[in-house]
Structures are given as structure tokens and as C-alpha cells.
Amino acid sequence: MDIQSWTYIIVGCTFVLYVVLAIISRATTTDDFYVAGMEISPLANGMATAADWMSAASFISMAGLISFMGRDGSVYLMGWTGGYVLLALLLAPYLRKFGKYTVPDFVGERYYSQTARQVAVLCAIFVSFTYVAGQMRGVGVVFSRFLEVDINTGVLIGMGIVFFYAVLGGMKGITYTQVAQYCVLIFAYLVPAIFISLLLTGHVFPQIGFGSELKGEEGVYLLDRLDVISTDLGFGKYTEGTKSKIDVFFITASLMIGTAGLPHVIIRFFTVPKVKAARLSVGYALFFIALLYTTAPAIAAFTKTNLITTIHNTSYQNAPSWFKTWENTGLIAWVDKNQDGKIQYAKGKPFIGTPNFSKNPNNRDKLGESGERLITNKITTDNPNELYIDNDIMVLANPEIAKLPAWVIALVAAGALAAALSTAAGLLLVISTSISHDFLKKMVMPNITEKQELFFARVAASGAVTVAGFFGMHPPGFVAQVVAFAFGLAASSFFPAIILGIFSKRLNKEGAIAGMLSGVVFTSAYIVYFKFVEPTANTAENWWFGISPEGIGALGMLVNLAIALLVSTFTPPPPVSVQEMVESIRLPED
Numbered sequence: 001m002d003i004q005s006w007t008y009i010i011v012g013c014t015f016v017l018y019v020v021l022a023i024i025s026r027a028t029t030t031d032d033f034y035v036a037g038m039e040i041s042p043l044a045n046g047m048a049t050a051a052d053w054m055s056a057a058s059f060i061s062m063a064g065l066i067s068f069m070g071r072d073g074s075v076y077l078m079g080w081t082g083g084y085v086l087l088a089l090l091l092a093p094y095l096r097k098f099g100k101y102t103v104p105d106f107v108g109e110r111y112y113s114q115t116a117r118q119v120a121v122l123c124a125i126f127v128s129f130t131y132v133a134g135q136m137r138g139v140g141v142v143f144s145r146f147l148e149v150d151i152n153t154g155v156l157i158g159m160g161i162v163f164f165y166a167v168l169g170g171m172k173g174i175t176y177t178q179v180a181q182y183c184v185l186i187f188a189y190l191v192p193a194i195f196i197s198l199l200l201t202g203h204v205f206p207q208i209g210f211g212s213e214l215k216g217e218e219g220v221y222l223l224d225r226l227d228v229i230s231t232d233l234g235f236g237k238y239t240e241g242t243k244s245k246i247d248v249f250f251i252t253a254s255l256m257i258g259t260a261g262l263p264h265v266i267i268r269f270f271t272v273p274k275v276k277a278a279r280l281s282v283g284y285a286l287f288f289i290a291l292l293y294t295t296a297p298a299i300a301a302f303t304k305t306n307l308i309t310t311i312h313n314t315s316y317q318n319a320p321s322w323f324k325t326w327e328n329t330g331l332i333a334w335v336d337k338n339q340d341g342k343i344q345y346a347k348g349k350p351f352i353g354t355p356n357f358s359k360n361p362n363n364r365d366k367l368g369e370s371g372e373r374l375i376t377n378k379i380t381t382d383n384p385n386e387l388y389i390d391n392d393i394m395v396l397a398n399p400e401i402a403k404l405p406a407w408v409i410a411l412v413a414a415g416a417l418a419a420a421l422s423t424a425a426g427l428l429l430v431i432s433t434s435i436s437h438d439f440l441k442k443m444v445m446p447n448i449t450e451k452q453e454l455f456f457a458r459v460a461a462s463g464a465v466t467v468a469g470f471f472g473m474h475p476p477g478f479v480a481q482v483v484a485f486a487f488g489l490a491a492s493s494f495f496p497a498i499i500l501g502i503f504s505k506r507l508n509k510e511g512a513i514a515g516m517l518s519g520v521v522f523t524s525a526y527i528v529y530f531k532f533v534e535p536t537a538n539t540a541e542n543w544w545f546g547i548s549p550e551g552i553g554a555l556g557m558l559v560n561l562a563i564a565l566l567v568s569t570f571t572p573p574p575p576v577s578v579q580e581m582v583e584s585i586r587l588p589e590d
Contacts, residue, residue: 003400007146014184014414014528015161017212018421021180022164022173033170033457034102034433036271037251039174042269045277046284048175049268051182053084053259053285054292055423056138059185060126060416064394066300067307070230071241072248073300079252081286081293081485083259088282091260092269094502094585096278102270102430103263103494104438110501112242112578113509114443119516123493124263124434126520128427129471131262131486132464135424136472139417141392144329145414151329155472159465162424167461171271174425181418188415192399192408193295196302199402226301229308234347244540246419250551257557258487261495264426267433303398310401311387316371319343322400327373331390332397336370336381338386348383351375430466432461485527488553492519496560502586505579507564510571515564523556545552 001009027033040048047192058080066073082575094311098106108117136155141155190206197209201222214220226238236242243251269278302336310320316334326332334343335350368374396416399409436457442447447458491515500507540546547555573579 001406003406003409004146004148006406010407010410010414011146011417014180014418017180018177021176025173025176027170028174029056030437030453030457030590032172033454034176034270034437035267036170036172038271038273040271042272042274042277042280043284044175044179045268046271047182047288048178048271049265049281049285050288051178051185051418051422052268052426053080053262053265053423054182054185054289054419056135056416056420058292058296059189059419060138060141060395061392062531063296063300063303064391066297067304067394068389068391070236070238072243073397074241074297075243075248075310076250076255077293077296079255080259082252083256083287084282084286084289086256086260087265088279089285090499091266091502092278092282093275094277095266096269096272096496097585102433103266103498104434104437105442106501107497107512108438108442110578110582111497111507111509111512113513113574116497116509116513116516117438117442119513120494120497121434121438123489123520124438125431125518126524127262127486127489127493128264128430128434129464129467129490130425131264132424132468133471135420135427138392138420139424140472141329141331142200142396142413142416142420144331146329146396146410151524152473155469157504158421158424158472159469161461162421162428162468163465167458167465170457171429175271175431177425181422182288185201185415185422186288188411188418189292189299189395191403192300192404192412193299195408196306196398196402197298198498199502200302206295206302209277210298210301222301226305229305233308233312233345238301244546246546247540247543247548247551250547252551254488254491254551254553254557257491257495258489258553261490261493261498262487263434263490263494264423264430266498267430268426273501277435281378297393299372299398303394303401306398306401307389307394308345311343314343315341316343316571317341319399322397323532324399326397329393331393333388334372335375335388336368337379337381337384339369341370343387344384345387346383346385348385349380350385350388351377351379353377410555424468428461428464431464432457435460435464455571485549488523488527488550488556489520491553492523492556492560493499495557496564500561500564501583505582506568506573508568508574511564511566511568514567515560518563519556519560522559523553526552526556 029037031037060074065076093104104117104120107120108114136158139158140151140154143149143157144151147154193206194204197203197206200215201209201212202215203209203212210222212222214222214225223239230236230238241248269281272281273277273530311323316336319446323332338344370474396412436453440456441453496519497512497516501512530549544555
């Protein structure tokens with residue numbers, strides 16, 4: 001069977017599994033919808049947490065980033081995994097002891113203020129929509145290639161699937177669906193990595209193959225070969241970074257702190273029955289996450305090596321079939337600058353802008369003199385590079401580049417969809433609960449019945465799916481970049497309010513509100529300026545203290561922290577009852 005047939009079979013089977021699980025575990029109460037009845041086992045919650053957190057950015061985009069960034073891409077590995085250490089030590093057991101439904105619930109109760117709750121609701125929705133845009137974009141990328149449909153059509157299909165099990169099942173349905181999705185995504189990630197590791201190095205474990213000699217070439221190591229290839233093409237050494245130390249530090253810190261402040265991850269620890277179970281959940285999640293994250297650098301190196309040796313200096317007429325198939329998505333493109341008919345890959349941009357043939361179907365059949373697809377963007381002439389490659393295709397195209405069996409290629413598509421849909425569902429639940437529980441129930445309509453609250457939660461989830469689909473069709477960047485922004489926003493808004501809410505009895509509502517607002521406004525303004533208002537100024541010379549937009553969340557967190565503490569110093573302390581509540585949270589009991 002061909003790739004598309006295998007994709008229909010494997011992806012179809014996984015979708016049926018998700019839908020069946022959603023129906024079986026359908027939420028019937030608000031407890032089921034918000035926190036799965038607080039009856040999820042630590043093992044299941046660990047798997048669900050791993051799937052919830054390992055999004056399209058982890059599965060699709062992270063290895064792609066490392067492929068092109070080399071050692072600089074390690075900031076994503078260190079930041080996202082290190083954040084879970086913070087989460088395990090500083091947040092999970094204490095928030096479970098608090099025992100509420102949502103992060104805005106904690107903020108509203110801890111800071112004895114409806115205004116604080118409102119700010120937290122707005123931050124949760126803002127962060128979640130930023131994050132979910134990357135997930136829906138990932139869904140569209142997968143569908144556009146493997147089902148050969150327009151990216152926007154792929155987003156619509158993903159919206160339909162998420163709508164069904166998120167709206168119907170709530171947290172209960174999402175949890176059991178995410179357990180299945182974790183099994184799918186980790187199997188899909190490891191199988192091609194093991195295959196390619198065996199082909200290139202002879203080692204079954206990709207983590208070992210990553211640092212080993214190439215098969216049949218004694219004394220020649222994979223990373224040494226990649227360094228030579230990179231420098232020959234005009235790039236720096238793959239194993240040497242170019243980012244400044246301060247930017248590496250701030251991006252890593254932003255991702256770490258952002259992980260510990262993400263509302264869709266934190267809410268998972270409300271679903272287990274006891275504090276001890278919350279601790280165990282984090283431990284399991286770390287293990288399950290490590291399986292993918294220790295494999296990502298190997299996949300990045302394997303893919304980059306295979307891509308360059310397969311494509312560079314190859315005649316377009318003799319290019320492999322996968323190359324021309326991926327051209328249909330607009331995520332890889334070639335322009336023949338020197339009219340020699342060969343694909344030349346080097347440092348620099350081949351053209352200004354991003355090709356997207358799915359939005360310009362009339363351009364698909366227009367060929368240049370060498371057979372290349374004509375591109376409507378302005379061609380650059382100041383560098384020899386003729387090849388455009390979107391970061392987000394590296395993992396998805398990896399098994400095709402390595403000429404693996406069709407069923408493996410289809411399996412990767414199913415895994416990518418599982419990663420994107422699992423995180424999208426968790427984020428959409430945060431949005432719906434923020435609206436139905438934190439806004440309507442706690443502020444606007446306190447007397448509504450449980451049945452009415454459940455109805456409004458589903459309506460809110462439906463609206464959130466629609467808005468998420470729009471952002472998926474019009475994303476503000478590639479998947480991992482969009483997700484990095486979400487982590488920065490979470491770091492600058494929630495983390496200080498949560499951590500100080502647990503460990504400081506003195507922080508009051510005035511300080512928390514001022515801190516959250518200042519942190520998220522500062523961070524979002526910095527990102528918007530350099531990414532949208534003045535993108536040409538987005539260089540190290542113009543960044544504050546050399547900190548890029550991806551790392552500004554850590555500085556925003558410090559702004560939040562400083563203002564929160566300063567304002568609290570000059571305003572009245574919290575009531576005694578709140579201080580006693582903080583004392584009890586800090587001493588979690590099983």
C-alpha cells in the first residue's frame with residue numbers, strides 16, 4: 001500500500017479510538033468535566049500529563065529547530081524539561097492540597113479578590129489561545145502533506161475531532177484520550193528514530209547512535225560529519241552555538257518558568273485523589289517525557305545529515321519523490337538562481353517571504369526553466385541559497401528522507417496528530433473552564449445550577465475550538481516559536497502569583513494584580529513590537545540586554561515579581577484567614 005492508504009488506516013484507527021474513549025468516559029457532572037472527578041491514578045495522570053504537555057512543538061518542531069540551530073536548540077530541551085523539575089518541587093503538591101478546579105480559582109481565593117480572578121482568567125485565556133494556535137497549525141501541516149489537502153482544510157478536520165472529545169468528555173474524556181495519545185505519539189516518535197539509528201550507526205538506541213561512529217566509516221562520528229557538512233555549506237559548526245550566553249540563559253529560564261506556570265499543565269494535578277498521587281504523577285510524567293526529549297537531538301542530527309546528502313547539489317529532475325510531494329504543501333521550495341538545474345543549499349534566504357502553494361493553487365503547475373515551482377515572493381540575490389525548508393517538516397519528512405516503509409511514515413503522521421490534538425484539548429478545556437467556572441459561576445451568575453454550568457462549559461469549549469481554528473489558519477510564526485511565546489507569557493503572568501501565593505503570606509491582592517498585569521503587558525508588548533511592528537529590528541543589536549523575544553518572558557517574570565513585592569510592601573497585608581490558608585497549603589498532607 002502507498003503512504004496515503006496507510007495514513008488513512010492508521011490515523012483513522014487512532015481517531016476511532018479517541019472518539020470511543022470520549023464516549024465511554026463522557027462527563028456527566030462538573031467534577032467530571034473540570035477535574036475528572038479527582039479519581040485518576042498517578043500512572044494514567046503521568047501519561048496524560050506527558051501527552052498534554054508534549055505538544056506539536058515537542059513532536060513536530062523541536063527536532064526541526066535543533067536541526068537548523070544546532071547546539072543553540074538545546075535551550076528548548078533544557079527549558080522544557082527543567083520546567084518540570086520546578087513544577088514537581090514547587091507547585092504540584094501544594095496546588096493539589098488547595099484542591100480547587102483551576103488556576104484562576106487559586107488566584108481568586110488566595111488573593112481574596114474578584115479583580116485578581118478576572119486578571120487570572122484573562123491571562124489564562126490569552127496564554128492558552130497563543131499556545132493552541134501552534135497546535136492547530138501543526139494539525140494543518142500534517143493533514144496537508146499526508147492527506148494531501150489544503151492546510152486550512154487540515155485545521156478544520158482537527159477542529160472537528162477536538163470539538164467532539166473535548167466538548168463531550170471534558171477533563172474525564174480528555175484524560176483517557178490523552179493516555180491513548182501518549183502511547184501513539186511515543187511509539188510513532190521512537191520507531192523511525194530506531195530504524196534510522198540502525199541504518200546510520202548500527203545502534204538500536206538513538207541516544208547512543210547520536211554520539212557514535214557512522215556505520216562502515218571507522219573513526220568518523222556522526223556529529224563530526226555534520227560539523228564538516230555544515231561548514232562546507234557556509235554555516236557554523238553544528239556543535240557550536242552562536243547565541244549569546246545571556247540570551248541562552250533567558251530563553252531557558254523563560255521556558256522553565258513558563259512550564260511551571262502553564263494553566264493546562266497545572267490543572268492536571270487537580271485530577272488525582274491525593275497529594276502523594278500528585279507527586280507520583282510528576283515523576284511518571286518526567287520519565288515519559290524523557291523518552292521523547294532524549295531522542296529529539298538524535299532525530300535532529302539524523303534528519304539534517306540525510307537531508308543535505310540527499311538533496312544538496314542534486315538535479316531537480318532527479319530529486320526524490322518526497323521532495324516534490326512536500327512542495328505541494330508550500331513548506332519546502334526551490335528557486336534556481338544560477339539556472340544550472342541543481343538544488344543548491346547554503347547559508348542565506350532563497351527569497352523574501354514564505355511560499356504557500358496551498359493558498360495559491362494556480363501557481364502549482366507553473367514551472368521555471370529548470371522545472372522548479374515558480375514563487376511569487378521576491379527572490380534574493382545576495383546569497384547562493386536556493387532551498388527553502390520550513391522547520392516544521394523535518395520530523396514529518398524524516399522517515400521519507402530515510403526511505404523507511406510507508407507504514408512508518410503514516411505512523412509518524414498519527415503521532416504528530418496525537419501530540420497536537422492532546423495539547424489542544426487540554427488548552428481548550430482551560431479556556432472553557434475559565435469562562436464557565438471562573439467567570440460565569442464565580443462572578444456573573446453565582447446561582448446557576450450544576451447542569452447549567454456544564455452546559456455553559458460546553459458552549460465555551462465550542463467557541464474556543466472555533467477561535468483556535470482561526471489562529472491555526474493564521475499563526476504568528478512556526479509551531480515551536482508560537483509555543484515559546486506562550487511559555488513566555490505564562491512565565492511573566494502566572495508563575496510569580498502562584499509561587500508567591502504559596503510561599504509568601506505577605507503578598508496581597510494589590511501586589512498580585514499589579515504584578516500579573518505589568519508582567520504580561522511588558523512581555524506581550526516586547527514580542528509584538530519585534531515580531532509584528534518592527535520585524536526588521538528583530539536583531540541582537542536592538543534587543544534589550546541582548547534578550548530575544550523568545551526569552552523575554554523571564555525578564556517579564558522579574559518585572560512581575562518586583563512590582564508585586566513593591567506594591568505589597570506599601571499596601572495592607574492579607575487577612576489573617578488568608579495567611580492561615582497559605583500556612584496550611586505549605587504543609588501538604590496525604
